[in-house]
Amino acid sequence: MSDEYSGTPSADSYYERLGVDRAAGDDEIDTASKLAKRAVHPDNNSSEQATAEREFDRVTDAGDALTDGESRAAYDTFIEDQGPETGTELYEQWDADSRPQPPTEWLAQPRSTETTTTTDSTATTTDSTTTATADSTTTATTDSTTTATADSATTEADTAAPDPDGDQPGWTQPEEGDRRGWSGDEWNTRARTPEGQTDAGEPEGTATGGEDGTATDAATMGSETADNDQRTTVHTGETATATDEETTVPTDDAAAAAQAAGDTASETPPKRSARSVLNRDPEEMYSEFVLDSDPEWGTDSTDDTAERAKRRDSVAGGRGVAAAVPAPLARLLAVIVASPLGGMLTVAAPQSRLLRAVAAAVLVGVGVAAGPVAGAVALLPLVVFPRVGPWLFGTLAAATAALSGVPELAVPASGWLALAACAGGYYLLVRGSRLDPYASA
Amino acid sequence: MGEGYTVGIDLGTTRSAVAYVAGGDPEVISTGNSGESVIPSVVQFGEDAVNVGQTAANMAIQHPDRTVTEVKREMGGEEPLSVAGEEYLPEQISSLILEHIVDEAEASIGRDVEGAVITVPAYFDDPKRTATESAGEIAGLDVKRLLPEPSAACLAYGLHEQKLGNAEAELAFVYDLGGGTFDATLVEIDYEINSVETLHTAGDNALGGSNWTQRVVDWMVDSIGTDTGVDITNDPEQLARVREEAKSAKHRLSDLQSTEVSVPFVVPEESYTFSDELTRERFEELTADLADATTDPLDDLFERADYAPADVDKVLLAGGSVRMPHIQSLVSDYFDQEASMEINPEEAVALGAAIQAEIIDESGADAAAMLPGETDDIVLIDVVPKSLGVRLSDGSIDHIIEQDEQIPTSTRKEGYGTVEPEQTSVQIHVYQGEGDTAEANTKIGRAVLRNIPPRPPGEPSLAVEFRITTDGQLEVTGEDLETGKQVETTVESALRHSPDEIDELDEQLPALDES
Helix, strand or coil, rough: CCCCCCCCCCCCCCHHHHCCCCCHHHHHHHHHHHHHHHHHHHHHHCHHHHHHHHHHHHHHHHHHHHCCCHHHHHHHHHHHHHHHHHHHHHHHHHHHHCCCCCHHHHHCCCCCCHHHHHCCCCHHHHCCCCCCCCCHHCCCCCCCCHHHHHHHCHHHHHHCCCCCCCCCCCCCCCCHHHHHHCCCCHHCCCCCCHHHHHHCCCCCCCCHHHCCCCHHHHHHCCCCCHHHHHHHHHHCHHHHHHHHHHHHHHHHHHHHHHHCCCCCCCCCCCCCCEEEEEEEECCHHHHCCCCCCCCCCCCCCCHHHHHHHHHHHHHCCCCHHHHHCCCCHHHHHHHHHHHHHHHHHHHHCCCHHHHHHHHHHHHHHHHHCHHHHHHHHHHHHHHHHHHHHHHHHHHHHHHHHHHCCCCCCCCCHHHHHHHHHHHHHHHHHHCHHHHCCCCCC | CCCEEEEEECCCEEEEEEEEECCCEEEEECCCCCCCCCCCCCEEEEECCECCHHHHHHHHHCCCHHHHECCCHHHCCCCCCCCEEEECCHHHHHHHHHHHHHHHHHHHCCEEEEEEEECCCCCCHHHHHHHHHHHHHHHHCCEEEEHHHCCCCCCHHHEEEEECCCEEEEEECCCCCCCHHHEEEEEEEECCCEEEEEEEEECCCCCCCHHHHHHHHHHHHHHHHHCCCCHHHHHHHHHHHHHHHHHHHHHCCCCCCCCEEEEEEEEHEEEEEEEEEEEEEHHHHCHHHHHHCCHHHHHHHHHHEEEECCCCCCEEEEHHHHHHHHHHHHHHHCCCCCCCCCCCCCCCHHHHHHHHHHCCCCCHHHHHHCCCCCCCEEECCCEEECCEEEECCEEEEEEEECCCCCCCEEEEEEEEECCCCCCCEEEEEEEEEEEECCHCCEEEEEEECCCCCCCCCCCCCEEEEECCCCCCCCEEEEEEECCCEEEEECCCCCCCCCCCHHHHHHHHHEECCCC
């Protein structure tokens, strides 16, 4: 028996991956599988780690299938029926589906083999859930996409309902009455939903400006059947504060909005509103295959980041000071946060106390050497460094007061105190935001 | 490769050991003045410095409130432990043990230690492994790999066997009962091609020798209570003395049929001295359910495996607690064959870790020298201990990587969708475990796919790929099937520390006593 690995990990056929003959005996395959794993294991390969890992994974797949008698027989059926390329792909699909039926029966089922075989991306659409087994049998005659989605719907009504357009997931067509819950403007600020659901005839309603539109999105996300009063608040208020108000209104809808808006601010698991635009519980509809997610909202416009940052600020500010910040200031702050400089600000201060002390010593030197005005101006930018400002200026004021006269410090204690106040004020502004250096991660 | 050495560290619940490979032979480093090969995993926070190891264990009885034992059981927890008026994370305390071990190793080898292979129970889940890796980083080590303890024992055993010239393939079972954890692992060893493949693993992260000790403690506390009416569980100092005696009685009973258990003046106000006879039979009665509990993971494992207990060629015992005779007979009965004690259960894990360190080492020269034949490659393959999956919006878990997959591995799953229209990011909550609902499993963290184009809600147009690298790290990639856009993301959790945080956690720690 040869003790060299002679397979090709990138091959389609499991036999080629292990470097054995189709007719090879079990012992031979066993040894070949071990040799292959040893040879391609990343520990024994100087080639790129990710490549080696992928190759190892392919070899293990092959080894797992061929060293087990039953799996090997099944695999043989697949490749005899479909050839090595498609056969392997289908085998993996069948295996991932927890092997619902014997391979011959499974292969005999009509499925959109064209899509399955031609492109990689759609090949495993039916993989959506491992629990698909039972359902996929009953809906096996429909196209694979539909099957996947129909599996996920937990009510029989969904599968039984007529499908308006064959390719769309199996939810029912929304009824007129349900859709009234939406106002037109909101509808239009959202992404186009599938043809069957978009109603071109919906009135445009009160078109809102770009920023307000986003705010609306933010505030009403999840609040599908939001009543009009609620929405009015959103439209009239200042963007930042409006969102904030929303979050504090103790209704289901507002809570849902807060959930979504507070993506990063709140760690609590989402409790979405049970009602949806379709007057259906989306959780129920999509539960089986929809990732549990707290969406981050917004359009792809350039204000997007700023808007989001602002919203974060206001949400966090609900318990802090930022909520009281007037809108123009909040907007300016948001711009700062969004700018590349914003990222730098958060990391500007050295972690080490020694480095901080050295920095402070240097700055005192500047204060001594430079004139009062020049010194203060030189240090002014440091006000906006939340990790530096508050402690630096306070210390300098204390130092100046304590050491008054020896040596003559150019900037007086009151000057430092003013800077300290600025820095403190700035810190209060950023408190709770991404710039807050003391916020827990 | 740097100048420094890479050692193998067995970071145990109650005791640790360190080994390295010198000139083709793995060797456990003896430490301290007494030349012991095991180091008690005890950390004692003194007035101005921290003691670890035997010194700390000796002082533990006087200062129970300043002493941390069995920190391994707390690993993976996010809550800090409060000791000596300060709060420390479990990984910080573990790092002190590692630092001490490395100091000892450096003193013994006479060279710098830079990296380490640290062993973990095979059944440790991702948060516990992450915490262990952080502990190594806080201690300033380059953690090359986290190696499952049973695999390490197999490597040590395999090498030992091979040197004896036993060139056959074997199906080995490792029964590893340590101080605080229990692992059961089924391994296929092929000596001809130097391959050690883990097939299945099961275990209990909260079952170990200290549970046996606790039973003896309970027995002693009960009879002290009956005799004097005093409940000493409220007196940490006396309780520490009782525990010490219980532990030593447990060890004595491994060799003796009966032993005298005594704690002088355990209730000082009544001048009461506890003294009683403990027979092995009585001890086994007290702990019968614990021993039985170790067979549950075994049953579970063989239910999953293609093999039956009778197919096992060799049963290896590892971990200090297998010295208890009733454990040995329980294992022998289960497999209907004598369980092997050929390898020193206390040292095998550290030795295996040292061998693995050599295998990983790029030069690999010593790895080849370890083997008798001309073959130069040797491979150890581990498995994923528990399935990894994502939480779906109905709270259920969808497993992506299944239990017992050999690593490295990757699995891609399609058919995920979003909940809301205009959704441009998706949070993937990653869980590990076999429970049906997400909450019944261990939460590992979350990964966020950002900047995905909005899509109609519920459209199954997202794919998620989980990848476990050779180092056991989980990587998550999301893909938008419509545009083919891929989003790489990392799993965020409170246990994954950035380099800055590692430095900060290190700075918070008091210095080790260097004397």
